[in-house]
Amino acid sequence: MNIARPSFLKALLAALALLAVGLPAQAAPPKARVSVGATLPLTGSEARIGGFVKEGYELAFEEVNKAGGLQVGNQKLPVALTLLDDATNQATAVSLADKLINSDKVDFLLGTYSSHLIEAQSTVAEQYKVPYLQGGGGATKIFKRGFKYLFGTISPVELLGTTLMTWIDQQQKAGKLPKPAKIALLWENTAHGKDFRKGVSDFVAQNKGAYIISVDESFALDGKDFSALLGKVKAAKVDLFLADAHLPDYITMHRQYVASGLCHKVVSYGARGSEKGAIDALGVENVKYILSGVWWSSQLAAKPGPSRDFVTAFKARYGGRDPEWFQALAYLSAKTLFAAIQQAGTVDREAVRQKLATMKVKSLLPGGPLEFPAALGQQAQNPFVVQQNTPDGKSPIIFPQDVATGTGVAANPKCPN
Amino acid sequence: MERFIDLALSAVLLAGLYATMAYGLGIIYGVLRVVNLAHGGVIMMGAYMGWVLHRKLGVDPYLSIPIVVAASYLLGVAMYRVLVRHLPRGAAGGPASLLLLFGFWLVLRNGAYLLFTGDDQSITTAWSTSSVVVLGSQLSVSRLAVLAIGSVIPVGLHLFLHRTHLGRAIRAVAQNPDSCTLVGVDVERIYGITFGIGTALAGVAGLLSATLFAFNPGSGSSELLKSFVVVVLGGMGSVPGTGLAALILAVVEVFAILVLPSYLTSAVGFVMLVLVLVIRPGGLFGHRVLG
Numbered sequence: 001m002n003i004a005r006p007s008f009l010k011a012l013l014a015a016l017a018l019l020a021v022g023l024p025a026q027a028a029p030p031k032a033r034v035s036v037g038a039t040l041p042l043t044g045s046e047a048r049i050g051g052f053v054k055e056g057y058e059l060a061f062e063e064v065n066k067a068g069g070l071q072v073g074n075q076k077l078p079v080a081l082t083l084l085d086d087a088t089n090q091a092t093a094v095s096l097a098d099k100l101i102n103s104d105k106v107d108f109l110l111g112t113y114s115s116h117l118i119e120a121q122s123t124v125a126e127q128y129k130v131p132y133l134q135g136g137g138g139a140t141k142i143f144k145r146g147f148k149y150l151f152g153t154i155s156p157v158e159l160l161g162t163t164l165m166t167w168i169d170q171q172q173k174a175g176k177l178p179k180p181a182k183i184a185l186l187w188e189n190t191a192h193g194k195d196f197r198k199g200v201s202d203f204v205a206q207n208k209g210a211y212i213i214s215v216d217e218s219f220a221l222d223g224k225d226f227s228a229l230l231g232k233v234k235a236a237k238v239d240l241f242l243a244d245a246h247l248p249d250y251i252t253m254h255r256q257y258v259a260s261g262l263c264h265k266v267v268s269y270g271a272r273g274s275e276k277g278a279i280d281a282l283g284v285e286n287v288k289y290i291l292s293g294v295w296w297s298s299q300l301a302a303k304p305g306p307s308r309d310f311v312t313a314f315k316a317r318y319g320g321r322d323p324e325w326f327q328a329l330a331y332l333s334a335k336t337l338f339a340a341i342q343q344a345g346t347v348d349r350e351a352v353r354q355k356l357a358t359m360k361v362k363s364l365l366p367g368g369p370l371e372f373p374a375a376l377g378q379q380a381q382n383p384f385v386v387q388q389n390t391p392d393g394k395s396p397i398i399f400p401q402d403v404a405t406g407t408g409v410a411a412n413p414k415c416p417n
Numbered sequence: 418m419e420r421f422i423d424l425a426l427s428a429v430l431l432a433g434l435y436a437t438m439a440y441g442l443g444i445i446y447g448v449l450r451v452v453n454l455a456h457g458g459v460i461m462m463g464a465y466m467g468w469v470l471h472r473k474l475g476v477d478p479y480l481s482i483p484i485v486v487a488a489s490y491l492l493g494v495a496m497y498r499v500l501v502r503h504l505p506r507g508a509a510g511g512p513a514s515l516l517l518l519f520g521f522w523l524v525l526r527n528g529a530y531l532l533f534t535g536d537d538q539s540i541t542t543a544w545s546t547s548s549v550v551v552l553g554s555q556l557s558v559s560r561l562a563v564l565a566i567g568s569v570i571p572v573g574l575h576l577f578l579h580r581t582h583l584g585r586a587i588r589a590v591a592q593n594p595d596s597c598t599l600v601g602v603d604v605e606r607i608y609g610i611t612f613g614i615g616t617a618l619a620g621v622a623g624l625l626s627a628t629l630f631a632f633n634p635g636s637g638s639s640e641l642l643k644s645f646v647v648v649v650l651g652g653m654g655s656v657p658g659t660g661l662a663a664l665i666l667a668v669v670e671v672f673a674i675l676v677l678p679s680y681l682t683s684a685v686g687f688v689m690l691v692l693v694l695v696i697r698p699g700g701l702f703g704h705r706v707l708g
Contacts, residue, residue, distance in 0.1 A: 043530065044530065044535065045535045045633065045634075045635045046535065047530065047534060047535040048534055048535050048536050088535075186679075189680040217678060217679040217680075218678065218679060218680045219679045219680050220679075220680045220683055222636075222639055223683075224431075224434065224626075224629075224630060224639065224643075225427070225431045225434075225670075225671070227423075227427035227430070227431070227671070228424060228427055228670075228671045228672075228673075228674040228679070228682065229674065229679045231420060231423045231424060231427065231674075232674060232679075234423070235420055247537050247631060248537050248630065248631035248632070248633070251537070251539055251630070251631040252629065252630045252631060255545060255546050255557070255559075255629070256557065258546040258548075259546050259547065259548040259555060259556070259557035259558075259559075259560075260548070260555050260557075261548060261555040277536070277537060280541060281539040281541050281545075281631060282541070282545075282546065283541065283545070283546065286546050
């Protein structure tokens with residue numbers, strides 16, 4: 001017995017060792033699908049936009065699954081989207097991202113909508129080293145934290161200011177605007193507004209002698225009275241009125257602007273101006289010649305290319321309705337993630353992150369290919385499209401020239417000489 | 418000089434809006450000693466009532482004032498009977514009422530999200546961007562209308578409270594509810610009516626705000642805060658004080674732009690609130706209950 005026991009133990013140990021060697025191969029069964037998680041503000045104050053982003057994501061997933069799934073290495077895998085409602089709440093967005101990663105075991109994350117939600121939620125993705133692609137939060141401060149797993153398909157708001165000023169500069173050089181031109185720069189006191197201000201201010205600093213910022217004021221969100229601020233603008237006798245405001249403040253401010261009898265050679269409220277809701281609230285007559293800049297417009301589908309393909313697919317799925325930039329950037333984010341997985345040939349998070357960091361893919365954005373420059377926090381740097389409201393209630397793209405569907409007008413013909 | 422006149426006129430117009438928003442909060446506090454935290458929610462509901470009547474039925478927002486007043490009054494009476502009256506006696510102005518009415522506000526807000534989604538809405542009329550020239554300054558017709566209504570309300574309230582039997586009963590209850598019970602005044606009924614009147618005034622404020630601003634179910638917070646500042650400045654429960662406090666707040670906020678960045682001007686009111694609470698807790702115009 002005493003002799004037999006060591007032999008038995010040796011045999012048992014040997015058997016266990018053999019099993020242990022064999023275990024890794026058996027513990028990784030072939031992957032049945034690629035799992036992607038996301039939260040969206042489907043209820044609460046951002047519910048409307050959350051619904052738009054959902055449409056973009058679902059279209060992208062449907063397309064890839066209809067085509068048989070993603071080519072990951074030598075196998076084709078379907079992609080599944082687990083979508084949860086963060087109720088436009090930062091804490092919920094964070095806890096649900098944690099749940100998606102640790103309970104639902106998703107492979108990757110797509111972003112929610114709105115800068116403040118993304119800023120909070122992306123910290124969870126970074127903590128667990130999960131690639132996180134988003135097209136709903138453009139504030140540059142989100143991308144200045146040195147995160148490695150965060151990627152933005154949405155260009156910084158700074159570029160909105162720069163793009164508007166580039167068009168204005170062309171008009172000035174064509175002799176349509178005075179030189180130097182005096183600017184009233186009004187911006188909401190948020191990350192969005194600060195970025196816009198920086199874009200305009202940097203452009204002015206680079207073009208000394210061409211522009212003077214005479215009024216540089218921020219205002220609080222959800223303002224009830226802009227008369228004192230507009231009085232300051234009036235007293236400064238500026239040529240260009242450049243503001244950055246969310247929709248409610250745009251409506252309130254522009255109503256007071258019109259009622260005060262103000263008129264400037266160029267008027268812009270940043271990304272606002274061409275929305276149907278605003279035109280209804282202010283009247284076509286009062287929004288004529290207002291400039292606005294957006295990340296993407298369905299008018300980009302006028303020419304063959306990724307935008308036309310997207311718009312055609314979107315209209316087919318959603319009853320002929322035109323998509324807005326929200327759906328487009330959501331769709332682009334999902335498609336870019338799919339491209340990275342296919343190019344990496346694996347669902348390994350680190351491999352996909354590295355692929356995203358170095359890839360350059362064809363996109364529906366103005367300016368062409370999409371890439372995530374590391375020096376700029378892995379945020380896309382594609383230009384905005386500038387639109388101008390016309391007297392017939394339309395808002396054609398007037399800049400960049402290569403995608404323009406109309407010709408811009410400066411100076412504002414409504415203003416008396 | 419031209420700038421000064423512009424700012425002064427802007428301040429007067431803004432005062433009309435602030436006063437309109439604050440009367441409802443003031444009268445409820447003056448009589449019931451309840452800080453109606455649902456005030457912001459009722460303002461939001463008033464805006465939606467006006468919007469529905471205008472957008473769906475084509476009723477002019479100013480012509481819809483009686484409808485909004487009636488509906489808001491009924492809502493206020495129901496709020497009192499179903500919620501506020503069940504609070505422990507003596508605790509009506511305490512934390513229980515604050516929590517209850519804040520909860521009711523959340524119900525209103527989420528109900529509005531359910532009914533109207535989170536989209537921004539506004540009421541647009543032919544005169545939304547119209548203006549008239551006064552002393553060389555162009556003034557918004559909509560804001561002048563709000564000022565006019567904001568000026569009529571305290572006069573109407575004053576006449577109602579001093580010239581009618583019901584008004585005198587409300588003033589009496591505000592001063593001493595126990596004595597009123599002894600002489601046969603139905604205090605519970607008076608409380609219900611007063612809560613209804615305060616809510617109706619909030620509803621009108623919401624309707625008028627909707628002719629000036631875009632709104633959504635989340636609206637009402639800033640209106641409640643401004644109303645609170647005005648009511649405290651004016652001396653809680655003082656109707657004339659509320660009007661004067663609205664004017665002072667508006668003048669300070671508007672003229673502050675001469676020395677402060679624009680985004681800080683609205684904070685001036687809150688600084689005033691703190692100072693008044695510390696130095697003169699009864700408000701700038703004393704503690705005169707309902708004038």
